[in-house]
Amino acid sequence: MATRTDFGPPYYKDMLPPIIEKNYGKWKYHERVKPGVLRHVAESGEEIYTVRVGSGRLVSTEWIREVCEIADRFCEGHLRFTSRHNLEFLVSDAEKVEPLLAYLNEHNYPVGGTGHAISNPVHTQGWIHCHTPATDASGIVKAVMDDLYEYFVDWKLPAYCRISLACCLNMCGAVHCSDVAILGIHRKPPHIDHDIVRAKCEIPNVIAACPTGAIRPDPKNKTLTVNEEKCMYCGNCYTMCPGMPLADPVGDGVSIWVGGKISSARSAPKFSRLAIPFLPNNPPRWPEVTSAVRNIVETWARNARKHERMGEWIERVGWERFFELTGIPFSVQLIDDFTLAPETYRSTPTFKW
Amino acid sequence: MTESETPLLDELEKGPWPSFVTEMKRAAKKKESAHDLLRQLERSYNDRIGHWKHGGIVGVRGYGGGVIGRYSDLPEEFPGVAEFHTLRVNMPSGWFYTTEKLRQLCDVWDKHGSGLTNLHGATGDIILLGAPTEALQPCFDDLAEIGFDLGGSGSDMRTPSCCVGPARCEYACIDTLEVLYQITMEFQDELHRPMFPYKSKIKISGCPNDCVAAIPRSDIAVVGTWRDNIQVDPAAVAAYANDGIDIQEEVVDLCPTQCMHWDASTKTLTIEDRECNRCMHCINLMPKALAVGKERGATILVGGKAPIVHGALLSWVVVPFMKMEPPYDEFKDLVRRIWEWWDENGKMRERLGELINRMGMRAFLKAMNLPPSPAMIRAPRANPYYFWDPEEVK
Numbered sequence: 001m002a003t004r005t006d007f008g009p010p011y012y013k014d015m016l017p018p019i020i021e022k023n024y025g026k027w028k029y030h031e032r033v034k035p036g037v038l039r040h041v042a043e044s045g046e047e048i049y050t051v052r053v054g055s056g057r058l059v060s061t062e063w064i065r066e067v068c069e070i071a072d073r074f075c076e077g078h079l080r081f082t083s084r085h086n087l088e089f090l091v092s093d094a095e096k097v098e099p100l101l102a103y104l105n106e107h108n109y110p111v112g113g114t115g116h117a118i119s120n121p122v123h124t125q126g127w128i129h130c131h132t133p134a135t136d137a138s139g140i141v142k143a144v145m146d147d148l149y150e151y152f153v154d155w156k157l158p159a160y161c162r163i164s165l166a167c168c169l170n171m172c173g174a175v176h177c178s179d180v181a182i183l184g185i186h187r188k189p190p191h192i193d194h195d196i197v198r199a200k201c202e203i204p205n206v207i208a209a210c211p212t213g214a215i216r217p218d219p220k221n222k223t224l225t226v227n228e229e230k231c232m233y234c235g236n237c238y239t240m241c242p243g244m245p246l247a248d249p250v251g252d253g254v255s256i257w258v259g260g261k262i263s264s265a266r267s268a269p270k271f272s273r274l275a276i277p278f279l280p281n282n283p284p285r286w287p288e289v290t291s292a293v294r295n296i297v298e299t300w301a302r303n304a305r306k307h308e309r310m311g312e313w314i315e316r317v318g319w320e321r322f323f324e325l326t327g328i329p330f331s332v333q334l335i336d337d338f339t340l341a342p343e344t345y346r347s348t349p350t351f352k353w
Numbered sequence: 354m355t356e357s358e359t360p361l362l363d364e365l366e367k368g369p370w371p372s373f374v375t376e377m378k379r380a381a382k383k384k385e386s387a388h389d390l391l392r393q394l395e396r397s398y399n400d401r402i403g404h405w406k407h408g409g410i411v412g413v414r415g416y417g418g419g420v421i422g423r424y425s426d427l428p429e430e431f432p433g434v435a436e437f438h439t440l441r442v443n444m445p446s447g448w449f450y451t452t453e454k455l456r457q458l459c460d461v462w463d464k465h466g467s468g469l470t471n472l473h474g475a476t477g478d479i480i481l482l483g484a485p486t487e488a489l490q491p492c493f494d495d496l497a498e499i500g501f502d503l504g505g506s507g508s509d510m511r512t513p514s515c516c517v518g519p520a521r522c523e524y525a526c527i528d529t530l531e532v533l534y535q536i537t538m539e540f541q542d543e544l545h546r547p548m549f550p551y552k553s554k555i556k557i558s559g560c561p562n563d564c565v566a567a568i569p570r571s572d573i574a575v576v577g578t579w580r581d582n583i584q585v586d587p588a589a590v591a592a593y594a595n596d597g598i599d600i601q602e603e604v605v606d607l608c609p610t611q612c613m614h615w616d617a618s619t620k621t622l623t624i625e626d627r628e629c630n631r632c633m634h635c636i637n638l639m640p641k642a643l644a645v646g647k648e649r650g651a652t653i654l655v656g657g658k659a660p661i662v663h664g665a666l667l668s669w670v671v672v673p674f675m676k677m678e679p680p681y682d683e684f685k686d687l688v689r690r691i692w693e694w695w696d697e698n699g700k701m702r703e704r705l706g707e708l709i710n711r712m713g714m715r716a717f718l719k720a721m722n723l724p725p726s727p728a729m730i731r732a733p734r735a736n737p738y739y740f741w742d743p744e745e746v747k
């Protein structure tokens with residue numbers, strides 16, 4: 001049997017709830033009813049309630065069937081997901097909102113993530129399914145969100161706060177523009193197993209895969225060497241060659257980045273900047289990481305003005321003040337010396353004491 | 354009581370946030386592969402390193418991407434995940450589903466795979482997590498039966514994505530869902546068969562809030578905007594003021610262009626629209642009273658990417674305004690020309706942004722036949738090292 005190909009995804013119009021089809025492109029305004037609940041009103045006067053629910057992203061088919069049942073009961077068989085792995089129930093009958101919330105509450109589904117809250121952390125695969133991670137993804141996210149749960153389900157922050165995690169510097173989750181980014185890092189070059197390299201690896205391909213040109217052939221021994229000073233621990237060589245694993249229980253861990261922003265509201269999008277260069281992997285609950293993130297979030301929340309995102313606050317008070325207020329020690333790793341470094345150096349004596 | 358196999362992971366079943374460990378255990382009851390995944394993860398929690406390796410070409414007939422090959426480095430200990438490949442399945446625009454469709458998907462995945470998924474992956478695909486090599490083709494055949502196609506991986510167009518847009522957001526300046534569907538269908542070949550120097554991503558947001566992170570995350574970002582005036586409902590503005598928003602402090606003072614004026618005595622808001630840069634702040638705060646303009650379209654930005662290899666880039670404006678009307682030929686044509694230029698000039702693993710940086714924005718604009726504009730820059734150059742083209746010296 002010839003398989004059909006290139007037919008594309010399901011057509012979205014077949015997936016839309018009828019009320020959305022009817023009012024498509026004709027929404028007039030929305031309100032934040034309470035944490036996790038939005039109310040959108042159309043020009044026609046019709047309204048739809050959105051109830052946003054945090055999910056762990058890694059879910060079983062049983063979970064999917066369960067939320068489908070909820071959607072059948074309260075939302076005429078329709079639901080959607082957001083760009084940050086949240087689940088959204090779309091309720092066209094206002095009468096059903098409170099019963100739905102009661103049901104979700106009873107069954108421990110966290111409702112929140114809208115408004116001045118922490119939304120669901122975008123994150124990657126980690127030890128669950130990738131070959132280059134320097135840390136786990138789902139485990140840290142679970143530990144951090146257990147700790148910061150109150151900020152997901154309630155409005156207690158000056159503005160949005162987006163936390164993201166990527167488990168190696170490939171940054172699949174594109175975490176580099178988050179208010180708080182948790183990034184797995186390796187600190188040791190690959191340890192070469194020359195027998196595996198000889199048996200299994202295409203040496204020219206491995207050399208070509210290295211972005212910094214750190215790998216050199218060693219033709220005499222039919223293997224290769226790594227110039228450790230040039231290695232930036234990206235793992236591309238391990239992608240090409242199983243004889244070059246990078247993972248190391250002591251070398252691997254987590255770095256924390258702050259002040260990034262995606263939207264253009266008020267100020268242009270910004271990158272997150274390195275605040276803590278290294279914290280150890282300490283599973284299952286990574287206490288060093290959870291307390292560092294809480295400290296940063298709460299220091300910002302105490303000091304920022306209303307609507308001021310983490311990065312906007314830091315720009316206003318200055319990085320010197322950020323390090324003072326958070327009590328995070330400033331270390332030499334935080335000073336850039338990669339390709340675009342001089343842009344980050346200060347050229348004026350107008351800084352704060 | 355028997356001792357738990359996974360004492361460390363069990364810790365992550367506690368606490369209020371939904372537990373992925375609970376989900377893995379639910380799948381593990383039905384599937385040996387999910388059970389071994391759980392055990393291997395426990396091993397990683399003990400060892401503090403991952404246990405996966407890369408390699409071996411896997412996939413389905415006719416496609417070059419869409420499947421991620423993954424093998425355990427401890428296959429004897431965890432035979433259920435000796436081969437544990439991922440299928441990336443193309444989601445519908447805006448991640449809307451009927452429960453019927455999702456149940457069909459569950460049926461297929463219960464039949465062929467581990468029963469574990471990511472809803473969704475970071476690029477937006479439905480990630481079906483874990484199936485052995487021999488299950489891939491039958492699984493795809495069954496997916497095709499229920500109308501789900503694969504997404505992208507490797508050096509191809511990655512599965513593009515969009516925000517909820519006009520389906521449920523009054524800020525949408527363009528029909529993000531339709532644009533997404535159109536380009537996905539137009540570029541099926543580019544999505545399914547890797548042929549580029551590297552990956553290429555397109556993301557579409559309906560307004561400058563950029564809810565799908567198009568600017569930081571895509572090579573080609575489409576961000577809705579408008580050209581005329583913000584629509585103001587004066588009575589609704591006054592109502593917000595009465596309702597407790599401090600319009601001077603929370604709206605006017607935070608306007609980045611200082612183009613708004615609030616007269617508290619008459620409760621009148623005036624906007625000098627020519628000076629507004631359409632940042633969305635005021636509209637975000639008062640969606641009942643302020644609305645995006647009527648002459649709508651999109652700004653196109655290119656070159657965004659994560660840090661590998663030469664550092665992270667945010668996308669740069671190259672088309673200040675494009676109308677974005679169906680069938681979106683102007684946009685599709687631009688995408689084609691961009692890919693052609695990149696394909697011709699890009700080195701292996703060089704993303705579009707890096708290529709533009711290497712060849713110069715000037716070369717890009719010339720190849721695309723796009724006129725230079727101050728909308729493209731934060732500031733003009735501060736050095737005199739411009740290499741004059743003899744054509745320009747006359």
Ligand code: HEM
Pocket residue numbers: 082083084085086113119120160162261262263265516517521522562563564565566637638
């Ligand atoms: C008051 C201002 C804002 C309003 C009313 C607003 C409205 C919305 C709405 C309606 C959604 C849901 C879209 C969807 O279903 O996918 C959303 C999601 C999102 N917005 Fe905004 N937006 C605002 C400002 C921002 C800002 C300032 C950012 C900056 C980072 C932002 C980033 C996002 C992101 C990343 C999502 C996806 C959320 C998720 O999936 O959990 N938004 N926003």
Ligand code: HEM
Pocket residue numbers: 123124125129130131170171172173174421423439471473474475476477478480570658659661
């Ligand atoms: C050069 C940089 C990158 C490399 C080398 C890379 C490599 C990989 C690898 C090996 C995986 C497989 C993980 C697994 O086993 O399931 C993966 C997954 C993935 N990557 Fe990347 N990646 C890069 C950047 C990105 C970026 C910037 C994005 C998105 C903006 C992205 C999106 C994804 C997605 C969606 C997945 C699926 C798993 C998930 O959702 O976490 N990747 N990537």
Ligand code: HEM
Pocket residue numbers: 205209236239240408409410411420421422505506507508552702
């Ligand atoms: C042997 C069969 C191979 C398979 C099954 C395979 C599969 C993959 C997969 C699934 C990813 C994850 C990245 C993604 O698509 O999101 C990846 C990444 C990567 N692969 Fe391979 N690959 C293979 C061989 C190669 C070869 C021959 C090269 C180079 C000559 C290569 C270089 C890379 C690089 C550099 C990345 C990271 C860049 C990226 O994300 O696109 N791989 N590979």
Ligand code: SF4
Pocket residue numbers: 124125126130131132133134166167168169170171172173
């Ligand atoms: S961030 Fe790195 S380790 Fe994590 S999934 Fe992506 S490539 Fe793999």
Ligand code: SF4
Pocket residue numbers: 189190209210211212213214215226230231232233234235236237238246
């Ligand atoms: S880890 Fe990256 S930088 Fe280091 S040798 Fe391997 S490919 Fe090169």
Ligand code: SF4
Pocket residue numbers: 516517518522523524525526558559560561562563564565
């Ligand atoms: S990007 Fe703009 S139009 Fe799209 S969902 Fe977000 S706020 Fe609405």
Ligand code: SF4
Pocket residue numbers: 266607608609610611612613624628629630631632633634635636
């Ligand atoms: S959209 Fe932004 S720049 Fe324009 S008036 Fe509102 S706050 Fe000011």
